[in-house]
Amino acid sequence: MKHIILMITGLALSLGTFAQRYNEGGVSIRNARGERNRSIYHKLQIGVLLPGTMPARKNVWYTRALDPAVSGKAYTIPVTLQYAWSSNVNTEFLIHAGFEKVKYYSYNNPVQSDHTRNFASLLIGVNYKWWQQKYITLYSGLLIGGGVGRYAIAKDDIVDPTFETDRTNWAYPSAQLTAIGANFGQKVGGFCEIAFGSKGIVNGGVYWRF
Numbered sequence: 001m002k003h004i005i006l007m008i009t010g011l012a013l014s015l016g017t018f019a020q021r022y023n024e025g026g027v028s029i030r031n032a033r034g035e036r037n038r039s040i041y042h043k044l045q046i047g048v049l050l051p052g053t054m055p056a057r058k059n060v061w062y063t064r065a066l067d068p069a070v071s072g073k074a075y076t077i078p079v080t081l082q083y084a085w086s087s088n089v090n091t092e093f094l095i096h097a098g099f100e101k102v103k104y105y106s107y108n109n110p111v112q113s114d115h116t117r118n119f120a121s122l123l124i125g126v127n128y129k130w131w132q133q134k135y136i137t138l139y140s141g142l143l144i145g146g147g148v149g150r151y152a153i154a155k156d157d158i159v160d161p162t163f164e165t166d167r168t169n170w171a172y173p174s175a176q177l178t179a180i181g182a183n184f185g186q187k188v189g190g191f192c193e194i195a196f197g198s199k200g201i202v203n204g205g206v207y208w209r210f
Contacts, residue, residue: 040088045191046206047205050200050203052200076100103157114158114163115154121146136183138182140180145174151167177196186209
């Protein structure tokens with residue numbers, strides 16, 4: 001019995017010493033839980049996408065001058081709205097929506113719009129945060145989804161019957177690879193992304209994290 005008591009006492013002292021060293025190293029269980037709690041958050045962000053959705057322009061990577069009869073002209077600034085949820089230090093799960101309005105012009109009357117298309121898209125994806133400091137985070141990510149381009153005649157449109165164009169509603173797949181993105185701030189801040197895909201090249205705006 002004496003030997004058992006001595007063994008238990010020695011084990012308790014050893015565990016106490018280990019726990020003290022563990023805490024001194026800054027990686028205590030309490031600290032780990034605190035870090036985990038800080039990495040769980042929701043985030044809403046609103047941004048502006050430039051130069052616009054490529055399905056609207058029919059101009060891959062914006063390599064040609066825009067044809068107002070084929071590619072149209074932007075009537076509203078392309079706006080994005082995104083919700084992000086994070087459950088760990090490195091990843092965010094995303095729901096991304098975008099909207100823009102484009103006017104199309106006939107060859108016979110290049111100053112009068114023939115029709116309008118309202119483009120809306122919805123994508124899901126993930127961001128990987130690969131560099132983090134107190135007030136700045138760098139990340140890369142991927143979005144996959146689809147969109148629609150709804151044909152419409154607005155009040156200021158005048159249909160040219162001689163203008164041969166597609167007047168149906170469009171549906172298209174959409175994907176976006178964020179090469180590099182940056183968040184600036186903590187609870188409230190700004191963001192900027194450089195990306196490749198069907199959503200445009202530059203996306204920037206503000207966010208609220210809670």
